[in-house]
Amino acid sequence: xxxxxxxxxxxxxxxxxxxxxxxxxxxxxVLPAVAxxxxxxxxxQVDPSVAGLFIDGKFVGPAENxxxxxxxxxxxxEHTIRLVDPRYEDYExxxxxxxxxxxxxxxxxxxxxxxxxxxxQIRTIQGASKxxxxxxxxxxxxxxxxxxxxxxxxxVPPGGYLIRFENPESGATYEESITITANxxxxxxxxxxxx
Numbered sequence: 159x160x161x162x163x164x165x166x167x168x169x170x171x172x173x174x175x176x177x178x179x180x181x182x183x184x185x186x187x188v189l190p191a192v193a194x195x196x197x198x199x200x201x202x203q204v205d206p207s208v209a210g211l212f213i214d215g216k217f218v219g220p221a222e223n224x225x226x227x228x229x230x231x232x233x234x235x236e237h238t239i240r241l242v243d244p245r246y247e248d249y250e251x252x253x254x255x256x257x258x259x260x261x262x263x264x265x266x267x268x269x270x271x272x273x274x275x276x277x278x279q280i281r282t283i284q285g286a287s288k289x290x291x292x293x294x295x296x297x298x299x300x301x302x303x304x305x306x307x308x309x310x311x312x313x314v315p316p317g318g319y320l321i322r323f324e325n326p327e328s329g330a331t332y333e334e335s336i337t338i339t340a341n342x343x344x345x346x347x348x349x350x351x352x353x
Contacts (some may be wrong), residue, residue, distance in 0.1 A: 198255030199229040204241055205266040210291065212240040216288050219289040219326050220301055224319035229260055240264075242298045245270060278338035285332075286350030288327060293322040302348065316340045323353045 181352065202219065204308055207222035214237055218230045221241060234257040240250040246267035255261045282292070288303035302323065305312045315338070322333035332351040336344055 162201065196258035197231040198234045199260040200232055200237065200253060200325075201227045201229045201260050201262045202239065202241070203227045203264045204260070206246065206258055208300065208304060209241045209246070209267060210245040211302065212242060212298075214238050215240075217291045217298065217326050226276065240341050241267060244297065244299045260286065264319060265290060265339060273313075273315065276316060276340035277313040278316050278340055279343040280305060280314055280321070280336075280338070281311050281343050281345045282306045282323075283345065283347040283349060285323075285351050285353050286330070287327060287353065289326055290348070290353045291324045294319045295325070296320075296322075301307050311343060314338045321346065323351070325353045328352075 163244045166351050193324060200213065202221040202287070204221045207220070207225050209221050211218050211228075213232060219228060221227060231256050234255055236252055238250065238252055240248060246269055249265060249267055251263075253261050253263065282302045282305045284290075284302050284306045285306045288301065288306070290302045292299050292305070292312070293304060299312060304310060313347065318337050320333060321336050324329060324330050330352045332348065332353045336346070338344055
């Protein structure tokens with residue numbers, strides 16, 4: 159092989175090596191920047207699995223659906239997490255979410271004493287979202303899918319209530335005043351209400 163061909167091959171090898179090194183350096187600079195812009199996720203496994211998950215004071219949905227925890231996107235950084243179920247003591251903590259990663263935690267809520275009857279019942283007929291939050295007198299009591307079939311009901315002491323529904327995706331709300339009567343079912347039809 160002639161000397162000129164050898165020099166050409168060596169130059170070609172160095173150019174390719176230089177491009178590869180430059181590419182790796184560029185990836186080293188770009189990938190962390192991309193990860194910084196990636197959303198973080200929070201995933202909670204809780205007992206009871208239907209507990210409402212509030213992130214920074216906003217209801218985002220149930221912690222789990224059919225015992226499968228749901229990942230919720232958040233911005234990287236610290237977030238306040240609150241778990242709410244009317245049969246259990248509320249739980250609140252702070253978690254740090256990392257860009258491009260899923261922050262997970264497990265928790266078992268502490269049961270409250272069982273209420274005593276008599277009860278009336280609330281049944282919902284679903285509208286737009288099965289995860290629409292249900293509030294009675296400003297207190298979260300579950301999501302519409304928990305009370306929307308023929309055998310599921312929300313048991314409530316008799317009396318007057320303001321019931322409010324809030325869709326976690328759209329933010330749409332619907333509310334009305336209701337009176338609960340002992341041993342009777344009050345059905346609220348959410349079809350066409352936008353929630």
